[in-house]
Amino acid sequence: MKKLLLSLLFLSIVSCGTSENLQTSSFTVKEGDSINRVITRLNDEKIISEKIQFRILAKITGKESKLKTGTYNIPPKISYNKLLDILISGKGIGVLITIPEGFNIFQIAALLEDNDIVSATNFFNEVYNNTWLKEFNIPTNNNTSITRINYFSDQNDFKFAVPFDPKSYSLEGYLFPDTYSFDKNSSAKAVVQAMTARFNDVIDNSILAQIKEQNKTLNEVIILASIIQKEATDIKEMPKVSGVYNNRLNQNMILQADPTLIYALILDGEYNGNIRTRHLKPPWPSPYNTYFTTTLPIGAIANPGKEAILAALNPTIHDYIFFVGSPDGEHTYSRTYSEHEKAVQQWVKHRRGK
Numbered sequence: 001m002k003k004l005l006l007s008l009l010f011l012s013i014v015s016c017g018t019s020e021n022l023q024t025s026s027f028t029v030k031e032g033d034s035i036n037r038v039i040t041r042l043n044d045e046k047i048i049s050e051k052i053q054f055r056i057l058a059k060i061t062g063k064e065s066k067l068k069t070g071t072y073n074i075p076p077k078i079s080y081n082k083l084l085d086i087l088i089s090g091k092g093i094g095v096l097i098t099i100p101e102g103f104n105i106f107q108i109a110a111l112l113e114d115n116d117i118v119s120a121t122n123f124f125n126e127v128y129n130n131t132w133l134k135e136f137n138i139p140t141n142n143n144t145s146i147t148r149i150n151y152f153s154d155q156n157d158f159k160f161a162v163p164f165d166p167k168s169y170s171l172e173g174y175l176f177p178d179t180y181s182f183d184k185n186s187s188a189k190a191v192v193q194a195m196t197a198r199f200n201d202v203i204d205n206s207i208l209a210q211i212k213e214q215n216k217t218l219n220e221v222i223i224l225a226s227i228i229q230k231e232a233t234d235i236k237e238m239p240k241v242s243g244v245y246n247n248r249l250n251q252n253m254i255l256q257a258d259p260t261l262i263y264a265l266i267l268d269g270e271y272n273g274n275i276r277t278r279h280l281k282p283p284w285p286s287p288y289n290t291y292f293t294t295t296l297p298i299g300a301i302a303n304p305g306k307e308a309i310l311a312a313l314n315p316t317i318h319d320y321i322f323f324v325g326s327p328d329g330e331h332t333y334s335r336t337y338s339e340h341e342k343a344v345q346q347w348v349k350h351r352r353g354k
Contacts, residue, residue, distance in 0.1 A: 017053050017080040020046055028071040029087055030185040035064040038087070047074055047083075054080050063088050070183040071095070094181030099195070101177040101305035102229045105170055106266060108303070110151065110159040117182045118191050120149050120161035126188035127171040132196070136174055137219060138299070141167040154273035166267050168287070173222040173300025174199050202306050210313045219299075221312050226300035227290075229308035230259035237330055238311035244323055244333065246315045253321065255290035263301035264289035326350075 025047055029038060035058055042048045058064035063084045070092025074083060097115050099108055105127050109120040126132070130140040148164040171192065176199040182191060203218070211221055224245060232238040248255050258275060264286035265271035265279060285292040288301065304312075320333040322340035325347050332347070334340040 017048070017050050017057070019074060019076070019078045019080070019083055020049050021074060021076050023076050025074045025076075026071055026093060027074050027087075028184050029067050029069050031069045031187055033067060033069070035067065038067060042083075048080065050080075054083075057081065058084055068092075069185060069187070071185070092183045095184055096179060096181055098179045099175070099177040099303070101308070102302045103177060104263065104266075104302045105172050105175065106160040106162050107158050108175060109149075110161040112182075112191065113161060114159070115182075116184045117186050118188045121146055122188040123191065124149075124161075124163050124166075126192045127175070128167050128169070132171050132192065133169055136171070136196075137217070138171070138174075139169045141169050150269070152272065154271070156273075160266070162266060162269070164269070168267075169299055171196065173219075173226050173303055175303045176202055177303050177305055203309070207309065207313070214313065220296060221309060222304065223296045223300045225304035225308040225312040226302040227255075227257050227259060227296075228311050229304035230302050231257060232308070232311075233325075233330055235307045238308055239314060239316040240318070240320075240333065241323065241331070242311040242315035243318050244320050247319065247321050249294075249296070251321070252294050254292070254294055255296070257290045260288055260290040260297050260301055263297070 025045065027042065027045065027047060035055065039048070039051050039054055039058075042054070043051050048054050055064075057080050061081070061084065066088040068088055068090035070090060072086050072089075072092050074086065078086075095115055095117060097111065097117065099111070103111070105124070109123045112118050112123055113120045124146045128141055128146065130143065132138075133140045144165075146163040146165070150162050150164055151159065152162070153159050175192070175195040178195075178198050180191075180194055180198075182194070208218075211218055224242070227245065228238050228242050232241045245255060245257070247253075261275060261279060261284070262271055264284055265275075267286065267288060268284065270279070270284070280291055282292075287293070287298040290297060318333075319335055322334040322337070322343075323331040324334075324340065324343045326332040326343070332343040334343055
């Protein structure tokens with residue numbers, strides 16, 4: 001009985017500590033953090049001052065091994081016991097992040113890293129993971145880990161994070177563009193799970209039925225949709241752009257989609273925001289470069305939204321096989337190469353006049 005009373009007294013003394021923060025503070029439990037690392041940072045960030053007292057409390061209450069990753073709001077002058085309850089709750093502050101339609105995995109990686117959600121390295125190792133690729137019937141890669149990343153921005157000032165040795169096959173196209181709430185320092189697996197789950201929600205039974213009726217594969221539709229997403233300046237243009245590419249595929253023509261060349265150059269470490277004349281010739285006969293193929297590239301080049309996916313399945317029926325930008329912000333469509341050349345000259349003249 002005496003030992004029990006002493007234990008209860010000791011627990012009451014240990015648990016009476018309170019946090020030092022005078023206003024609500026945010027604190028992050030990182031993936032792989034031990035209780036000692038957490039205590040050190042709590043002390044460094046002036047949330048607690050009694051490290052030993054906090055450590056003993058975590059031990060005797062059995063909470064030291066129950067910490068959950070996430071970023072948490074810590075109310076001012078909270079008891080150490082309630083502070084521990086917050087850190088094991090898993091109810092962290094979500095970071096809202098929007099993945100724009102048409103972003104590729106390199107742009108997504110940079111965006112996630114800039115927002116302290118997951119490192120680009122961990123993200124790439126997850127999206128190139130063979131387990132995910134098999135789930136979506138995508139060809140697999142070797143299992144060599146990515147360790148080095150190169151960063152650059154294009155002419156639109158979008159930041160890219162690109163592995164020094166990127167692999168051919170990834171979840172590109174299957175990371176659905178949307179607004180998500182992620183904890184800071186999330187696991188790459190949790191991020192990819194959220195984005196692929198959203199993709200599976202969007203690709204509903206009606207879309208799957210259309211794919212089956214047209215005797216296509218999901219991968220073929222997503223690849224074409226990714227090109228449409230990058231080429232069309234407006235949602236209303238997407239079915240018309242889709243019609244052009246379907247006409248070219250049906251006529252066994254080279255697709256000549258600039259966004260596929262850009263993606264090929266990114267993979268080869270050659271892209272700096274511009275396409276040069278030399279890029280339209282070998283040595284860039286990449287399977288992603290449709291200036292060298294009469295078929296779709298081997299994978300998606302971006303992550304399309306639902307409208308682009310629907311456009312890939314429902315192209316406008318017409319006989320256009322060319323298009324180019326026009327002064328009104330959309331595209332000029334042509335049936336013959338001579339018509340296309342005139343449209344290109346008009347576009348060049350317009351660009352020079354700016």
